[in-house]
Amino acid sequence: MIEATALTKRYGPKTAVEDLSFTVRPGVVTGFLGPNGAGKSTTMRMLLGLDTPTSGRALVNGKSYADHPAPLHEVGAMLEARAIHTGRSAFNHLLALAATTGIPRSRVEEVIELVGLGDVARKRAGSFSLGMGQRLGIASALLGDPATVILDEPVNGLDPEGILWIRNLLKSLAAEGRTIFVSSHLMSEMALTAEHLIIVGRGRLIADTSVAEFTRQASSDTVRVRTPDAGLLRAQLSGPDVTVTSAESGVLNVTGLDSEQIGRIAAEHGVVLYELTPQHASLEEAFMELTRDAVEYQAAVPAAETAVAEGTAV
Numbered sequence: 370m371i372e373a374t375a376l377t378k379r380y381g382p383k384t385a386v387e388d389l390s391f392t393v394r395p396g397v398v399t400g401f402l403g404p405n406g407a408g409k410s411t412t413m414r415m416l417l418g419l420d421t422p423t424s425g426r427a428l429v430n431g432k433s434y435a436d437h438p439a440p441l442h443e444v445g446a447m448l449e450a451r452a453i454h455t456g457r458s459a460f461n462h463l464l465a466l467a468a469t470t471g472i473p474r475s476r477v478e479e480v481i482e483l484v485g486l487g488d489v490a491r492k493r494a495g496s497f498s499l500g501m502g503q504r505l506g507i508a509s510a511l512l513g514d515p516a517t518v519i520l521d522e523p524v525n526g527l528d529p530e531g532i533l534w535i536r537n538l539l540k541s542l543a544a545e546g547r548t549i550f551v552s553s554h555l556m557s558e559m560a561l562t563a564e565h566l567i568i569v570g571r572g573r574l575i576a577d578t579s580v581a582e583f584t585r586q587a588s589s590d591t592v593r594v595r596t597p598d599a600g601l602l603r604a605q606l607s608g609p610d611v612t613v614t615s616a617e618s619g620v621l622n623v624t625g626l627d628s629e630q631i632g633r634i635a636a637e638h639g640v641v642l643y644e645l646t647p648q649h650a651s652l653e654e655a656f657m658e659l660t661r662d663a664v665e666y667q668a669a670v671p672a673a674e675t676a677v678a679e680g681t682a683v
């Protein structure tokens with residue numbers, strides 16, 4: 370369990386995290402999402418005692434990181450996958466880490482198998498690909514068999530097979546009852562991996578929601594209708610909450626009625642339909658919309674596009 374309460378971090382005049390409160394529960398993967406510079410890494414560093422909050426509190430399994438007598442058994446983390454001694458083999462890297470915390474050699478062998486590094490464990494970690502480095506970072510995080518696992522952008526730069534592997538691993542760790550908190554700036558990836566989402570922007574909480582709820586809200590209720598009788602159908606689709614727009618000939622975009630209702634009205638009036646499609650905004654679009662104002666370094670949008678986006682005729 371992770372509990373952040375009114376967490377704030379300032380670096381001089383820069384506020385990286387501001388009054389951030391959330392709870393991460395065991396048993397599900399929780400995604401920590403936000404655009405670049407939103408404060409995800411800073412929050413994770415405070416959870417791990419690597420940064421001191423300016424104010425507020427960060428607890429992992431009921432205590433601050435520093436108050437745990439054996440923190441590696443409580444929380445395993447990967448913040449910087451490449452923070453390893455490149456001259457050492459993966460096996461020796463993990464063995465050295467284990468030795469400092471009284472973890473037996475057998476556990477080192479266990480995590481090497483768990484992350485699929487068995488064949489290369491004796492090779493120098495410096496020769497590892499990005500994916501192998503990520504696996505080694507995750508092996509280090511899991512070494513102490515921790516109840517809570519915190520990973521900062523673990524899928525960054527991985528190939529599809531590596532992404533699928535991490536996704537399945539995180540789900541299985543959560544199914545064992547662990548607390549899994551994983552950051553990303555990719556909504557589409559998190560939607561496939563996480564069950565719950567904490568979304569931040571400019572250091573502040575924007576949303577604390579389940580993936581299912583986020584997906585439901587992201588789905589717009591517009592239905593695209595293609596018909597040779599657009600004028601006739603349009604006249605029949607009236608109602609106080611119904612809006613019909615048309616951007617191209619023979620195509621109507623209808624809100625306020627679902628596809629079944631539109632299909633029935635069309636049938637009643639003998640209108641031929643070529644297409645009747647509910648439209649869904651992509652999760653990535655919904656995420657970008659939600660965090661639009663919180664993006665720190667926005668690309669300049671040409672004036673004409675801004676006008677169109679804001680509904681101004683140009």
Ligand SMILES: Nc1ncnc2c1ncn2[C@@H]1O[C@H](COP(=O)(O)OP(=O)(O)OP(=O)(O)O)[C@@H](O)[C@H]1O
Pocket residue numbers: 380383384385403404405406407408409410411412554665
């Ligand atoms: N040590 C520091 N000194 C000054 N500013 C910092 C420091 N660390 C982070 N910041 C600033 O705080 C803000 C939050 O940074 P942070 O790295 O936590 O964001 P993030 O969400 O992890 O972003 P990214 O996805 O780019 O890693 C940024 O504006 C960053 O420049």
